[in-house]
Amino acid sequence: MAAVFQYGVARALSDPNLKLAIDRTTVTAERKRAAALADYPQFAAARERGTAIKDHVVANLDHYLEEFERNATASGAKVHWAADADEACRIVLGICREAGARRVTRVKSMLGEEIGLPHALEEAGIERVETDLAEHIVQLAGETPSHIVWPALHKTREQVSALFKAAHRVPHEADTVEAMVESARRELRDRFLSAEVGISGANFLIADSGAVCVVTNEGNAELTTTPPRVHVVTAGIEKLVPSIAHAFAMLRLLVRSATGADLTQYTTFHCGPKRPGDRDGPEEFHIVLVDNGRSRMLRDGLREMLRCIRCGACMNHCVVYRQIGGHAYGGTYPGPMGAVLTPALEGVDKARDLPHACTLNGRCQEVCPVSIPLPTLLRGWRDRSWKEGLVPRGVRSGLGLWRFAAERPWLYRLGTAAAVRAMRLFRRGGWIARMPFAGAWTRYRDLPAPAGRTFMEQLRDWERGR
Amino acid sequence: MSAREAVLGAVRAALGRPSPDPAAVAAEAGALLADPDAIRPSLPLPDPVAAFAARVVSPKVGATLDRIGDLQELPEAVRRYLAGHELPRELTLQPDPALRRLDWTGFELREAARPDEAVALGRARWGIAETGSLVFHSGPETAVLNHFLALHHLVALRAADVLPHLEDYAAVAGPAPRNLNLITGASGTTDIEGSYVRGAHGPAFLHVVLVGAPLP
Numbered sequence: 001m002a003a004v005f006q007y008g009v010a011r012a013l014s015d016p017n018l019k020l021a022i023d024r025t026t027v028t029a030e031r032k033r034a035a036a037l038a039d040y041p042q043f044a045a046a047r048e049r050g051t052a053i054k055d056h057v058v059a060n061l062d063h064y065l066e067e068f069e070r071n072a073t074a075s076g077a078k079v080h081w082a083a084d085a086d087e088a089c090r091i092v093l094g095i096c097r098e099a100g101a102r103r104v105t106r107v108k109s110m111l112g113e114e115i116g117l118p119h120a121l122e123e124a125g126i127e128r129v130e131t132d133l134a135e136h137i138v139q140l141a142g143e144t145p146s147h148i149v150w151p152a153l154h155k156t157r158e159q160v161s162a163l164f165k166a167a168h169r170v171p172h173e174a175d176t177v178e179a180m181v182e183s184a185r186r187e188l189r190d191r192f193l194s195a196e197v198g199i200s201g202a203n204f205l206i207a208d209s210g211a212v213c214v215v216t217n218e219g220n221a222e223l224t225t226t227p228p229r230v231h232v233v234t235a236g237i238e239k240l241v242p243s244i245a246h247a248f249a250m251l252r253l254l255v256r257s258a259t260g261a262d263l264t265q266y267t268t269f270h271c272g273p274k275r276p277g278d279r280d281g282p283e284e285f286h287i288v289l290v291d292n293g294r295s296r297m298l299r300d301g302l303r304e305m306l307r308c309i310r311c312g313a314c315m316n317h318c319v320v321y322r323q324i325g326g327h328a329y330g331g332t333y334p335g336p337m338g339a340v341l342t343p344a345l346e347g348v349d350k351a352r353d354l355p356h357a358c359t360l361n362g363r364c365q366e367v368c369p370v371s372i373p374l375p376t377l378l379r380g381w382r383d384r385s386w387k388e389g390l391v392p393r394g395v396r397s398g399l400g401l402w403r404f405a406a407e408r409p410w411l412y413r414l415g416t417a418a419a420v421r422a423m424r425l426f427r428r429g430g431w432i433a434r435m436p437f438a439g440a441w442t443r444y445r446d447l448p449a450p451a452g453r454t455f456m457e458q459l460r461d462w463e464r465g466r
Numbered sequence: 467m468s469a470r471e472a473v474l475g476a477v478r479a480a481l482g483r484p485s486p487d488p489a490a491v492a493a494e495a496g497a498l499l500a501d502p503d504a505i506r507p508s509l510p511l512p513d514p515v516a517a518f519a520a521r522v523v524s525p526k527v528g529a530t531l532d533r534i535g536d537l538q539e540l541p542e543a544v545r546r547y548l549a550g551h552e553l554p555r556e557l558t559l560q561p562d563p564a565l566r567r568l569d570w571t572g573f574e575l576r577e578a579a580r581p582d583e584a585v586a587l588g589r590a591r592w593g594i595a596e597t598g599s600l601v602f603h604s605g606p607e608t609a610v611l612n613h614f615l616a617l618h619h620l621v622a623l624r625a626a627d628v629l630p631h632l633e634d635y636a637a638v639a640g641p642a643p644r645n646l647n648l649i650t651g652a653s654g655t656t657d658i659e660g661s662y663v664r665g666a667h668g669p670a671f672l673h674v675v676l677v678g679a680p681l682p
Contacts, residue, residue: 025660039507046505053498060491062477075642081470133666134657150657157659181655181663188667189581209642219614219653219668226610226645237473242495244639248632249498249505259656262507262526263597266668267648275644279561279578279609295476 005353008328017156022325025153029316032260033367040256050253051371054307057240058298064207064240065289072210075272077285085115088234088290092117092199093124095232095286101126101196105224107214108132109201110148110310111236111290114332114345117199129191131220133184140167146326148333149258149312154325188220198224198282202235203254203309204247205287211271212287213247215255215264222268231270231282237294238306244269250309253369257311293345305340305377307370314364314374320357329354336364336374343381352390355381413456420450502633507596514595514630515676521598522674527651528664529598529672536678540622541568543675544587547620551671553584558616560588562607565622579615586616586669590649592635593628593674599650600674601635603643610645619652619669625678 012018037043057064069079082088096104104126106112118139121128130139134152138145140163145151152160157177164180165171168187172179200221204213212233214221225231241247247269255261274281297305315321315335326334331342331351339354355378364374385391391399405412426435427449434442441447451458467475478485511517522529532543548555556574559565565587579586588608590600600621604610613619629635639646653668664670 021659025656028656028660042505042507049498049505056494056498059481060486060494062474062481063486063488063491065474065477081468081473083469083472083476087469131667132657133655137657150660152657153660155658160658177658177661178663180658181666185665185667192667193581206642211642211646217654217656218666220666222610222614222645222647223667226614237477242498243636244642245499245633245636246495248636251632252506263599263648263650265649265651265654267599267650269642269646271642271644271646273644275605277606278604278644279606280611281604281644289473291473291476295473295480298477299480 004330005328005357008330009324009357012324012328017159018154018325019323021154021156022322024156025147025150026316026322029150029258029260029312033257033313033316034260036256036260036262040252040262043253043256046249046252047369047371050250050309050369051307053241053246053249054309054370057242058238058303058306061237061240061298064242065237067207068205068210068240069289070210071208072272072287075210075285076275077210077272077287080286080288082115082288082290082292085290085292088115088288088292089117089120091288092232092234093120093126095230095284096121096124096126096197099196099230099284101230103127103129103191103195104197104199105129105131105192105195105228106135106198107200107216107221107224108135108145108151109199109234110145110332111201111234112199113145115234115290115292117234129188129195131188131192131218131224132216133181133218133220136184136188137163140164144327144332146334147312147315148310148337154327192220192223193227195224195228197230197232198226198228199232199234200225202233202239202287204241204250205235205239206244206247206269207240208243209269209271211244211269213251213267213269215251215267217259217261217265219266222266225270225282226280228282230284230286231273233270233285233287234290235287237289237291238308254309254311257313257367257369297344300344301380302340302344302377304372305337305344307372308337308341309370310337311369313367313369317363317367319359319361319363324357329357336378337372340372340374340377340381348381348385348388349390352381352385355379355385413454416454417457420452420454423450424452499633502631506631506633509595509630515625515628517630518593518595518598518628519676521595524598527598527672529651529674531674531676533676534678537564537622537624538568540565540675540677541570541573544573544620547618547673548585551618553618557585557587557620558583558612560586560608560612562589565589578609579612581615583612583616585618585620586612587620587622588612590621590623591627592638593623594630594632594635594648595628596631597648597650599632599648602645602647602649604645604647605643610647613647613649614653614668616669617665618671618673619649620673620675621649622675622677625676
């Protein structure tokens with residue numbers, strides 16, 4: 001995995017388009033979020049309340065799961081439970097087969113990506129139509145999402161244009177973003193209306209009504225979930241809220257943090273299948289409640305991570321994400337929240353590098369709308385990978401050496417005094433361009449030359465002279 | 467062991483406590499909704515209808531707005547809109563008795579939107595001033611797809627049905643409809659390089675006709 005991550009980073013850094021594409025979206029997102037919060041002086045209080053709502057739900061998760069199941073069943077929905085990803089996919093495929101589905105439409109859902117649903121549908125020979133514009137782009141490119149809100153954030157408009165021209169039946173002519181969006185609208189319209197099954201995720205599960213809240217700005221969710229005979233929802237068990245009023249409190253935080261809008265254009269609550277007299281809607285409504293590691297996170301000290309509402313603010317503000325993008329992280333979820341989630345979902349032995357690819361600057365925690373202490377959780381993974389002996393021997397012995405010196409101040413001072421003097425031998429005009437043992441750093445950038453003497457030496461002189 | 471028991475069992479084991487008392491949970495959940503003004507934006511104008519009207523035409527929602535004194539004037543308002551956009555006088559009309567009984571002479575009306583529908587007209591049950599949202603409940607009088615298939619979405623709303631905040635809707639809504647749609651603007655996307663484009667899959671134009679509001 002270490003090699004895989006290093007390779008992913010190297011590939012990302014050498015991609016001439018990627019940094020440009022990442023900046024175009026994340027810089028806008030950062031600016032819009034800041035403007036939205038400037039108009040919302042109640043944000044700090046709302047954030048505290050949202051954090052308390054999620055903590056309350058997680059502390060009573062068994063109670064809310066049962067309440068939701070009871071009410072959803074009463075509304076005519078069929079509730080399924082899945083302990084892991086394979087089970088969840090089996091359930092969804094079973095529903096699709098039962099419905100005789102040849103074509104399914106899908107609304108972007110990170111849980112769907114997490115459980116490998118796109119792949120499972122393909123393997124089952126069912127045509128999968130991604131309806132979110134970004135997911136459509138990602139599907140045409142044969143890739144995976146690189147951001148949880150903007151899955152195609154890594155693509156430039158030029159790349160999107162080429163993809164659409166190659167794949168669409170009546171592609172755009174003018175190379176404007178407007179024309180490309182229109183091309184996708186044309187391409188997908190009849191697909192929406194001819195699918196046998198529509199699959200969505202859930203932003204919130206409303207315990208006291210059994211309703212499922214799904215938000216989009218494109219309107220693709222309703223076009224996905226209304227025409228087909230069957231609507232399937234896959235949702236993580238942490239998505240619960242007690243009531244719709246609680247959902248509204250969370251939506252204010254989610255949308256501002258994600259896109260900087262105050263509310264998504266389309267905010268829909270689905271409650272059961274088509275009712276007598278209804279003009280449209282699915283005849284069958286299935287909800288698959290997926291654990292896939294969440295109860296383990298609850299047990300293993302990652303309870304705070306279950307607050308996450310998937311807004312993406314942490315990655316938009318992350319200095320590492322903004323250099324390497326989402327794919328380098330290798331898991332379903334990128335950025336700071338992904339660096340905490342991926343080791344939990346895939347095992348710390350497989351994802352040990354992710355918690356280390358972090359400067360601990362704390363920006364993610366600062367912008368998180370539910371105050372998840374991401375840096376603390378990342379440090380927890382570092383701690384665990386050390387205790388489980390997953391840290392490579394070179395790093396372990398280096399740290400051992402450092403510790404030996406750090407516990408003996410006289411030795412530490414002697415060592416640093418020698419080091420700063422030695423380093424100055426390599427300086428050229430205040431900078432070090434090359435030095436033994438520092439090749440990994442100096443290959444890409446110069447190192448500032450240190451002062452002639454250590455801080456402790458200078459302090460001692462200053463105190464003497466006083 | 468069923469997956470249900472496995473998941474619930476794992477959650478209970480992780481929480482490490484006996485089943486919670488439902489009354490205590492409900493009380494705690496209720497307390498989390500106390501003092502809603504502390505956690506929601508205050509309206510920029512004291513009158514919810516004025517705040518709603520200002521909000522729907524702001525860039526945050528980006529809709530257009532017309533105001534009429536009485537629902538009887540709706541066909542005329544629709545005629546104005548269609549003429550302004552050089553559209554023929556044909557549309558999908560929501561099967562709502564209040565809309566049906568209006569005088570639609572000279573219009574070609576449809577009950578269900580076609581895949582490439584140009585115009586759909588509906589009536590929202592409520593408006594939310596805080597967000598500029600239009601609230602629809604699916605049912606015999608409201609088809610969900612009509613809100614999404616047309617390029618131009620026209621919506622009539624009685625001024626008396628404008629509520630200040632989202633929580634006010636929760637208080638008056640009653641039992642959950644099959645679909646509750648909160649519509650806050652036209653369909654849009656920022657999926658290509660973060661630049662905002664309208665008419666992604668749903669309507670590219672949203673036009674609100676506020677009924678019964680005194681004309682400014």
